[in-house]
Amino acid sequence: MSPPIRVRFAPSPTGLLHIGSAHTALFNWLFARRENGSFLLRIEDTDTARSRQEWIDGILNSLQWMGIHWDEDVVYQSSRLKQHLAWAEALIKQGKAYRCYYLLEEIEEKKKQAISAGNFWRNDRKYAEISSSEAERLEAEGRRSVIRLKIPEGETVFEDRILGKIEVKNETIDDFVIVRSNGTPLYHLAVVVDDMDMNISHVIRGIDHLTNTTKHIQIFQAIGANIPEFAHLPSILGEDKKKLSKRHGAVSVTEYQDAGYLSDTVVNFLSLLGWQTGDDQEYFTRSELLNRFMLDQVHKRDTVFDLQKFEWLNGQHIMALPNEDLWLLLKPFLIKERIIEPQEEIDYKYAYKVVSLLKDRCRTLVIFAEQSRVFFSDNFEYNLKGVIKHWSKDPEKVIQRLEWLRDELISLKIFNTDTIDSTIRELSNRHSLKLALFIHPCRIALTGQTAGPSLFDLIAVIGKETSISRLNNAIRDIPKLTNGKDI
Secondary structure (H helix, E strand, C coil): CCCCCEEEECCCCCCCCEHHHHHHHHHHHHHHHHCCCEEEEEECCCCCCCCCHHHHHHHHHHHHHCCCCCCCCCEEHHHHHHHHHHHHHHHHHCCCEEEECCCHHHHHHHHHHHHHCCCCCCCCCCCCCCCHHHHHHHHHCCCCCEEEECCCCCEEEEEECCCEEEEEEHHHCCCCEEECCCCCECHHHHHHHHHHHCCCCEEEEEHHHHHHHHHHHHHHHHHCCCCCEEEEECCEECCCCCECCHHHCCCEHHHHHHCCCCHHHHHHHHHHCCECCCCCCCCCCHHHHHHHCCHHHECCCCEECCHHHHHHHHHHHHHHCCHHHHHHHHHHHHHHCCCCCCCCCCCHHHHHHHHHHHCCCCCCHHHHHHHHHHHHCCCCCCCHHHHHHHCCCCHHHHHHHHHHHHHHHHHCCCCCHHHHHHHHHHHHHHCCCCCHHHHHHHHHHHHCCCCCCCHHHHHHHHHHHHHHHHHHHHHHHHHHHHCCCCC
8 A cells, every 4th residue: 555645845934935936835735635645844944044934924824825735733844953963873873974074175175186187076984984082082173073974886766756767876976964063964864854754755846956866865765764756846947048036027926926916826827837738728726726737747848937928817817706806805905005095995886896897907916906096096197198199189179078078977867888888979979070089088087097998887887976077177187288287
């Protein structure tokens, strides 16, 4: 009987959750859920100089925002120092590790000599078999030992779930350090001991860890523990085909959250980075991903973070949300931009109409909030290019047309999209004027903008009172604007 599937995500809390790390977390989570396994979270916080509680909180919050939930208590690597060091001592006693008293500058000199001779220098284990009295003498001289793992002869071979068979000659691996001279364990030892104690069955991580894997297998073998199955995910590159970094823009989950991307979009988009779906489908709900994701469909080629596709996909997820759910996500952005107040009483029926009108035009919640401004506030500016194009050429006639339009709206008994549409069209026909001569000046009067949703729908949503008030404001302001005066 196969052991239970247990995977882990093990971030270091030295900053916000990078989108690449979120990608790793997602693939681990999807694999665990698809295989009815467990997804565990381990915070590798042994770098006390760089680890901070705020980064830990940020990682936890980002994962929860993405809907990635762990199945057991969070493991903090810093609390497991005794277990790490106990195994280091056990390996020394078993003759599989040793204390090394070489100074760093001595090692560097030996490496230089080897390179000049065209060789690769491996630790000669000069200090591997020294007596306790010799060790005391070296300590008295001020030397401090590190603990190194003894690498046996032969090869390290493993079958990577994504990359296939990996073979590394052990002669290319030096006896690497597992405990520093200050007594703290290195990442390589800590991660293996933790994976062993957490019964991790599969280690799914970025391909940048591939060189670590041979070292970790050496430690698993030295300890005598079961070696987990490994799968190394492809790198995420920017559109310039270089590793994704700050130069490509936002790179943390928090930054994309603040920019108005939905968590459903982030999960959907990241799942496409490296996963071959077998068809052309790109839009996935969470339930679809959980039903369809397979680790064996992940390819080994580098994958490109296509921001345009990301934005398009976000627009698709925005359009798919019910208006009520979308309003709940949009509201914090409206508050942040001071478009509405936190305690402001909201007419939800009206708010849902606004959401319905704009949802197919906005690819992020930030854009959504900005386009929503004119529906919740009269405090907006007229677009200067629009004023010049649609108001300034013949301002007196523009005012007259807006007055005609205003009076028609006032007289309407039934105020909806259909009656507004027919009324404005009839007004255009009556005066033998193009419909655009009413629509464009009116849109600027009502929103300050030159583009937006259907004018007839817009007027119906903001209502008769607001429409008439804004038309009156525009009729008042046009002379001042077209004479070059500041309003």
